[in-house]
Amino acid sequence: MDNQTKPLAIASVEKQQCDKNNLYDPKTALFEGTIFPELNLPFFATESIHSDNTFKSENEEEELLNKISMESFYLDDLTLYMDTHDCDKEIIAIFDEHLQKREELTKEFAEKYYPLTRHFIPYSKQHPDCFSWKLGKPVWEGGCC
Amino acid sequence: MWAYEKRLQYPVKITKTCPKTAQLIISQYGGPDGELSASLRYLSQRYSMPLKEVGGLLTDIGTEELGHMEIICAMVYQLTKDLPMQKIKESGFDLYYVDHTTALWPQAAAGLPFCATELQSKGDAICDLTENLAAEQKARVVYDNLLREIQDPEVREPLKFLRAREIVHFQRFGEALERTKDKLDSNNFYYFNAEFDKSLFHKEEKQCCSKNSQTQ
Numbered sequence: 001m002d003n004q005t006k007p008l009a010i011a012s013v014e015k016q017q018c019d020k021n022n023l024y025d026p027k028t029a030l031f032e033g034t035i036f037p038e039l040n041l042p043f044f045a046t047e048s049i050h051s052d053n054t055f056k057s058e059n060e061e062e063e064l065l066n067k068i069s070m071e072s073f074y075l076d077d078l079t080l081y082m083d084t085h086d087c088d089k090e091i092i093a094i095f096d097e098h099l100q101k102r103e104e105l106t107k108e109f110a111e112k113y114y115p116l117t118r119h120f121i122p123y124s125k126q127h128p129d130c131f132s133w134k135l136g137k138p139v140w141e142g143g144c145c
Numbered sequence: 146m147w148a149y150e151k152r153l154q155y156p157v158k159i160t161k162t163c164p165k166t167a168q169l170i171i172s173q174y175g176g177p178d179g180e181l182s183a184s185l186r187y188l189s190q191r192y193s194m195p196l197k198e199v200g201g202l203l204t205d206i207g208t209e210e211l212g213h214m215e216i217i218c219a220m221v222y223q224l225t226k227d228l229p230m231q232k233i234k235e236s237g238f239d240l241y242y243v244d245h246t247t248a249l250w251p252q253a254a255a256g257l258p259f260c261a262t263e264l265q266s267k268g269d270a271i272c273d274l275t276e277n278l279a280a281e282q283k284a285r286v287v288y289d290n291l292l293r294e295i296q297d298p299e300v301r302e303p304l305k306f307l308r309a310r311e312i313v314h315f316q317r318f319g320e321a322l323e324r325t326k327d328k329l330d331s332n333n334f335y336y337f338n339a340e341f342d343k344s345l346f347h348k349e350e351k352q353c354c355s356k357n358s359q360t361q
Contacts, residue, residue: 007331011275013319030155031302033309041312045292046305054302055156069156076154076209077313083202084320116151136151140219142158 018081020090026070026098027055035077061113068109068116071102147208154212155306159223159299164238166295167224168254171241173217173291173307175251175259178283180217184210186264186280190273195339195346196328199270199321206314213310216303218249224300269338274322278315285311328353 114135124132187207251259288308
């Protein structure tokens with residue numbers, strides 16, 4: 001399309017070219033709702049919201065669950081990026097790194113507290129004496145607090 | 146197939162009940178631009194998408210929207226938990242309470258029930274992806290409107306997160322539309338429907354492929 005005029009009567013969106021060295025850390029990413037600073041386009045009415053009190057945990061269980069949420073969200077946002085940028089090796093390497101981190105944290109959570117998915121049931125300390133899938137509070141109760 | 150994960154995508158911990166706020170936020174559960182409508186829209190459109198990777202993106206975003214529905218429902222639930230009758234009456238929440246007590250039911254803020262006519266699955270990739278661009282914008286405006294009105298920080302933080310997701314999804318649907326356009330003739334994107342007139346699409350796809358390899 002370089003030498004031609006852009007076609008009429010159709011929507012166009014510029015493809016994102018992300019800077020791999022300029023991604024948010026997992027905590028900031030979850031707070032902002034994206035891992036990409038260039039896609040963080042805030043609304044004026046949310047300027048007063050600061051991250052100081054966000055993800056404050058009352059106990060170790062909640063702290064670990066929050067860490068899992070941060071790593072998981074990092075993967076969520078990366079996945080959507082890779083859906084439209086499928087041969088980006090550097091991004092795939094970042095994905096692998098965070099996938100492994102998430103796996104380790106979720107395993108630790110199952111060992112100490114309860115499994116978050118069926119896949120982690122074997123790591124639960126109650127297993128195989130008791131079916132551990134029923135452990136833990138429903139997520140809508142505010143997680144483990 | 147879906148597998149459940151016992152956590153919210155964004156943590157919700159609301160310590161002060163407010164039935165009035167719940168009544169506003171419930172629109173993002175069952176309202177015209179809500180998360181239920183979003184997930185059903187994308188998870189319905191994906192089957193007939195001509196590009197496999199676009200079907201994949203619709204699956205991933207549709208799945209995330211289900212997680213957003215859960216966040217909204219958790220917020221409504223926590224905002225209306227253990228409400229005394231007096232508070233239900235004073236806030237106007239009694240109009241909802243009479244039919245649903247404090248259970249979750251998909252409706253818009255003004256009481257309109259969820260309805261599948263609020264979303265479209267048209268069977269034409271350009272049409273559906275353009276619908277999705279608009280859907281993300283409409284949902285963003287609902288979050289803008291909620292954020293202008295609601296002051297409780299415990300409610301505002303998850304809303305800010307959900308609003309940001311709408312913008313990211315818009316970008317991805319835009320990129321999916323660009324990828325679809327790359328497989329079509331830019332002189333007339335509307336000569337046929339790539340999802341239905343498949344023999345014409347496959348012929349065009351081959352021509353685009355050879356054109357691209359020549360220019361490279």
